Amino acid sequence: MNFPTTGTPADALLADLDDRLARDPDVHGARLFGLVYPTGLDSLEALLESVHRRYLFHNALNPFKFPGLAALEADVVRMTGDLLHLTGDGGGSMTSGGTESILMSMLVNRARARARGVDRPEILVPVSAHPAYAKAAHYFDMEVVPVPLDEHLRADVAAAAERIGPATAVVVASAFSYPYGVMDPVADLAALADAHGVGCHVDACIGGFVLPFLERLGVEVPPWDFRVPGVTEISADVHKYGYVPKGASVVLHRDPDWFGHQVFLYDAWPSGMYGSPVVAGARPAAPIACAWAALRHLGVDGYTAITRGLLATTRMVRNTIDALPELRLLGDPVGPVLAFTGPDIAGVGAAMDARGWHCNRIVDPPGLHVMLSPAHAGVIDAWVTDLRAAVADPVAPDPGSEIRYS
Numbered sequence: 001m002n003f004p005t006t007g008t009p010a011d012a013l014l015a016d017l018d019d020r021l022a023r024d025p026d027v028h029g030a031r032l033f034g035l036v037y038p039t040g041l042d043s044l045e046a047l048l049e050s051v052h053r054r055y056l057f058h059n060a061l062n063p064f065k066f067p068g069l070a071a072l073e074a075d076v077v078r079m080t081g082d083l084l085h086l087t088g089d090g091g092g093s094m095t096s097g098g099t100e101s102i103l104m105s106m107l108v109n110r111a112r113a114r115a116r117g118v119d120r121p122e123i124l125v126p127v128s129a130h131p132a133y134a135k136a137a138h139y140f141d142m143e144v145v146p147v148p149l150d151e152h153l154r155a156d157v158a159a160a161a162e163r164i165g166p167a168t169a170v171v172v173a174s175a176f177s178y179p180y181g182v183m184d185p186v187a188d189l190a191a192l193a194d195a196h197g198v199g200c201h202v203d204a205c206i207g208g209f210v211l212p213f214l215e216r217l218g219v220e221v222p223p224w225d226f227r228v229p230g231v232t233e234i235s236a237d238v239h240k241y242g243y244v245p246k247g248a249s250v251v252l253h254r255d256p257d258w259f260g261h262q263v264f265l266y267d268a269w270p271s272g273m274y275g276s277p278v279v280a281g282a283r284p285a286a287p288i289a290c291a292w293a294a295l296r297h298l299g300v301d302g303y304t305a306i307t308r309g310l311l312a313t314t315r316m317v318r319n320t321i322d323a324l325p326e327l328r329l330l331g332d333p334v335g336p337v338l339a340f341t342g343p344d345i346a347g348v349g350a351a352m353d354a355r356g357w358h359c360n361r362i363v364d365p366p367g368l369h370v371m372l373s374p375a376h377a378g379v380i381d382a383w384v385t386d387l388r389a390a391v392a393d394p395v396a397p398d399p400g401s402e403i404r405y406s
């Protein structure tokens with residue numbers, strides 16, 4: 001498309017966008033499993049739309065120009081810290097998403113390691129952890145040291161103990177992992193990190209706004225948050241199970257030294273002091289304000305009620321998989337993200353695709369992956385019926401159809 005010479009009326013543009021939207025999956029229709037987190041709550045969506053409109057053009061770069069907006073961000077960080085039991089002088093910031101939260105944590109851990117004289121700091125990463133750690137290593141000249149999984153698909157603590165060494169900057173644990181929805185043994189990994197005087201980052205990008213409410217519902221959740229000694233950082237994405245539009249995550253640090261390592265300050269240019277706490281310079285305000293509004297609108301009661309529904313949907317999915325001898329659940333997922341395999345799982349996946357479901361794939365072992373959202377409650381009976389039919393009658397997959405990015 002060339003740069004337009006003349007303008008196009010708004011109606012025509014909106015009609016064009018509607019055509020394009022029709023080519024993408026319906027983000028409310030709950031046939032996607034991952035990427036989007038529809039709640040089906042009209043009141044929440046109406047609120048988020050109104051908040052978004054109010055903060056369309058603000059810029060979170062300069063807290064002195066927009067002190068009201070800066071206070072919203074501080075509130076989101078404090079509310080999340082409270083939920084995850086951050087006490088004392090720690091703190092953190094909002095970022096654009098899980099990847100940026102992880103980048104910021106790795107940057108801080110690199111600075112701490114460098115202060116101890118480590119040249120090329122290492123990140124001990126379970127192989128089930130998100131690629132954002134490898135991205136951080138790539139950006140920040142760090143080294144990834146992979147930690148294999150045990151037979152339950154959790155990070156193998158003994159293997160981590162063999163790999164930790166003088167160059168280790170930080171040990172990573174997922175609460176819970178994306179591929180299998182399984183909790184790593186956070187307490188053991190954090191103890192290992194602590195014994196070596198290094199950081200422990202808990203990736204709660206998915207779990208951060210699910211696990212606290214599962215715990216309230218009586219689900220046995222292994223310890224994973226700041227109540228665990230040795231946990232130094234947590235990332236938690238409001239734009240996943242916090243149910244706000246994309247662009248909102250929180251990175252939290254137990255120690256106050258984070259500020260000096262994470263915040264970039266620069267004054268050697270004609271415009272004076274420039275400060276920025278994250279990768280982005282100018283930052284959209286709407287995700288911050290939406291996060292603030294959603295956390296306050298739903299509160300513990302609202303999130304717990306949503307999580308209760310998620311739990312019921314998850315149980316239906318698990319019971320269905322358990323009842324089908326052709327399928328096997330992978331590991332023991334703690335919440336609404338899970339994966340399963342079977343002898344002809346590619347054929348089952350293709351048959352589900354043909355029925356209009358967007359189940360993700362995993363490759364080790366080959367499997368299907370579902371990330372349940374609250375809105376799936378309305379379609380789960382149909383999904384279960386289709387899964388049974390797909391298992392009974394798998395179809396040959398198109399070559400390459402198993403390659404997906406989540």
Ligand SMILES: Cc1ncc(COP(=O)(O)O)c(C=O)c1O
Pocket residue numbers: 096097098099100130132174176177178203205206237406
């Ligand atoms: C466990 C985990 N960590 C980090 C991320 C990265 O989050 P984002 O895509 O918001 O950058 C994801 C994304 O799915 C994730 O599942």
